[in-house]
Amino acid sequence: VPPSSGPPARGPVPPLPVLGSLPWLGGGLPPHLLFSQLAHRYGSLFALYLGPHYTVVVNDHQHAREVLLQRGRHFAGRPSMVTTDLLTRGGKDIAFSDYSPLWKSLRRLVHNSFTLFGEGTGRLQDIVLSSVDSLCAELLSGGGRGFDPAAAVTRAVTNVVCTLVFSATYRHGDAELQEVMRYNDGIVQTIAGGGLVDIYPWMKVFPNKCLRKLKDCIIVRDRLLSRKLEEHKASLSDGDPRDLLDALLKGKTNGGQKSSESEDETITDNHVLMTAAEAFGAGVETTSTTLLWILVYLLHHPEVQERVQKELDEQVGSERPVCMSDRGRLPYLDCVINEGMRIRPVSPVLIPHTAMTDSSIGGHAVRRGTRVLVNMWAIHHDPEHWDRPDLFDPDRFLDRGQRVSPSCFLPFGAGPRVCIGESLARLELFLFLSSLLQRMSFTLPDGAPPPNLQGRLGVVLQPLPYKVVVTPRAGWEGGAK
């Protein structure tokens, strides 16, 4: 689109009233691929109507940085959507709440509570490492024959989040953990199916099986979290918060009450519940899917797995578990994690942003209320910035042995809406992956083809189910030390 003072050029065809460009968006392609295709034809910045919503789509990193960073405040709004309104009691969370002072306080509270766990105390590391031991034991017990690692990985990550949010640690097979996993999975499966309802909100008057299932899962989730909340209220003390629920409850009494006491300005139990619920929604599927994608690529590239293991053997050895302080000595492992997040961003199109004020992108006027979609897939596969973007090549994050982070690599977004769990996620990815590869090797079952690389798009971009064979490395036959 040549810079001009008008809005960005429209997408594929002149939009129809109401239906807009939607009829032309069929063809079965998921949005990130469709938008990438349209970007080839119309340029990296274009606009179209998704139902009644005029939407600007950003497909390159310069414009993405403008939206997220340079004019981050202008574009920090979120649209209201049917499925996410259901999920969050009308935006009483962080990810789907519109920009407001209350959203800011909630973000700060969650951030502080993660910092309290993570930095200095090492508590977070202990929580993750205990989950690592159970995961390794589980993988090694089932892994001699080919088996699907997805459930075990998701269980391990869910366990970490349960400890962080309400201090529960579960054993394998615990009924409450199963319940958490069941409703989480139900939400993940159905929210992606909400689809058209989010484009045409009036559709919710029609019976919709997905929406029904979503509501049922939300009821189970809210019952469990409300019980945890009441238990926390009853045992809250003046000391340091034990977990995220404590931190939110303390924030609610300390800073969150405003004189007006209106629902819009006060942290209520609803906000505490929805924010706690979001740690699961935003923190489990993303982290476990990233790990599962990295395993997929290690199966395609056994030489990368061997190189990581060599680095681990030289820098850590097999006498003790890996810990966070080893990170500086394991640059190649870090590059493998980054390359996994580049080539298969779990959130290939970021959560929709909205313009909170009249603004501009790339010199084009963008009116207040416009929806803006950032296509991270296109940015992470842009051949102008990535040599052979479809190739899994961790070395692209190394320059003469030093780690580099190119400005077109934005797996957690950036600016006011940047992912709040980035350091938690990075800590988990590092400890899980390093521990797994220190203790075991992953190979394909005899005669099986390498896993499919296309994946399928639900709430996140997931690999299709695949099987691995797990073999313990010398000294780690039992899984833990």
Ligand code: HEM
């Ligand atoms: C938002 C990525 C893990 C909590 C986001 C966004 C991305 C992202 C791309 C959207 C940014 C935007 O809209 O511009 C990831 C990835 C993860 C991960 C790749 C793991 C590999 C987590 C974890 C948590 C978390 C572990 C918390 C427990 C959130 C929240 C938001 C968010 C609350 C919304 C922030 C806001 O709208 O203000 N994440 N995330 N994420 N993430 Fe994550």
